[in-house]
Amino acid sequence: MLVPPLIPQNTQRERFLSAVSHARRVYGVVGEQGLARVPSRRLRGREVSLFWSDEAVAERLAPEVAAKPRVRAYPLGELLTGVLPGLAEHRRLVGLDWTGGEVEVELDPMDFAERLRLASLNAFVAAVQRSGAVFTLEGSVGPGLLVSQTRPDVLLLPCWADPGEAHAGLEGPWRDMLVIETPLETFLRERLIWLKKNGHLVGPDYKGGPGALEMQPDDLIVRLQQKAA
Numbered sequence: 531m532l533v534p535p536l537i538p539q540n541t542q543r544e545r546f547l548s549a550v551s552h553a554r555r556v557y558g559v560v561g562e563q564g565l566a567r568v569p570s571r572r573l574r575g576r577e578v579s580l581f582w583s584d585e586a587v588a589e590r591l592a593p594e595v596a597a598k599p600r601v602r603a604y605p606l607g608e609l610l611t612g613v614l615p616g617l618a619e620h621r622r623l624v625g626l627d628w629t630g631g632e633v634e635v636e637l638d639p640m641d642f643a644e645r646l647r648l649a650s651l652n653a654f655v656a657a658v659q660r661s662g663a664v665f666t667l668e669g670s671v672g673p674g675l676l677v678s679q680t681r682p683d684v685l686l687l688p689c690w691a692d693p694g695e696a697h698a699g700l701e702g703p704w705r706d707m708l709v710i711e712t713p714l715e716t717f718l719r720e721r722l723i724w725l726k727k728n729g730h731l732v733g734p735d736y737k738g739g740p741g742a743l744e745m746q747p748d749d750l751i752v753r754l755q756q757k758a759a
Contacts, residue, residue, distance in 0.1 A: 543635045543645075546626040549583040551649035555603045556581040557588040561596025565613075568595060570623055572636045578625040579617050587627070594630065607737030610646060614639040647743045654734040655753050657691035664689050664717045665696035669707040673721075674699075678731055678744055686744055687725055688736030689717075695735065718754060722747040 550556050558581050559566040570576040580595060582588040585603070592599035604613060617624065618639040626635040626642075637645070658664055666689045667674035675685040690696040696709045712721060725732055726747040733744050 539635045543626055543637070546583050546635070547645055547649040550606070550646065551653040553583070554606050554650075556583060556606075556609060557585050558582075558602055558604055559588055559592045559596050559599045560602050561592075561599045563596070566592070566595040566599065567622060568625070568628070570636055571634060573623070576621065576623055578623040578628075578634075578636050580625045580628045582627050584627070587629075591628070591630070595628070605737075606646065606650065607742075610643055610737065611742065614643045651734055651743060651745075651753065654691050658714055658754065661691065662714045663711050664691065664714060664721075665693045666690075666710050666712065666721075667696060667699055667704055667707045668710045669704070673710075674704050674707055675730065676733070676736075676738075679742055680744060681731075684729065684731055686731040686733050686736075687721070688733045690735055692735075699736075714754070718751060722751050 558579070565579050567577045567579045570578045581604070582591075585601060588601045592601055614624070622639065623636045624639050624642045626637065628634055666687060673687055675687055678684040678686045688699065690699075693709055693711065700707060700709070722732065730747070731744045732747050732750050733742060734750060736742055
């Protein structure tokens with residue numbers, strides 16, 4: 531059976547998403563006119579805001595795309611909850627790892643956001659499968675739960691594959707909580723089942739603010755078990 535060759539734009543897009551989901555940040559160039567952008571090659575009259583997965587490449591190309599440029603790192607949380615919705619409002623597209631060549635990737639900001647969430651979920655699942663553990667925050671009355679961003683009548687359990695990211699959540703009302711490491715099998719058999727029974731959601735590698743990834747516990751169970759098979 532012949533396998534069709536990958537379209538260059540798709541290859542570049544998937545490479546970008548894989549790199550960013552692991553690094554948890556992208557790089558943009560900010561100049562006198564704000565975030566660097568170029569005319570779209572795909573849609574007449576539209577502009578494309580540019581991001582890179584590699585800081586060194588962004589530094590090298592910065593003078594070509596902005597006056598008085600400086601490279602800025604955008605954490606995924608900020609990108610998903612602030613930058614991309616803002617670009618969508620202004621009807622701008624997103625350019626991934628722009629080089630000025632003949633083949634460039636241009637995406638709708640909300641399409642890009644969904645692809646980033648999926649790539650981040652895949653990275654979370656892979657990391658948890660490697661380490662065999664999930665990290666949550668817990669206090670004297672139980673796990674730290676948040677109100678869902680999309681369903682204000684539902685609670686959500688944030689969880690992380692990286693203990694450092696879990697420790698970063700120890701602030702404000704959660705500053706006296708503890709970071710708890712739960713073995714993956716226990717997380718699957720007990721914690722996710724408990725969330726399901728109580729009608730709660732789960733937020734893998736949770737980043738606060740609108741656009742954060744929120745899932746049904748059953749959906750995460752399926753993901754984790756598929757990867758484990």
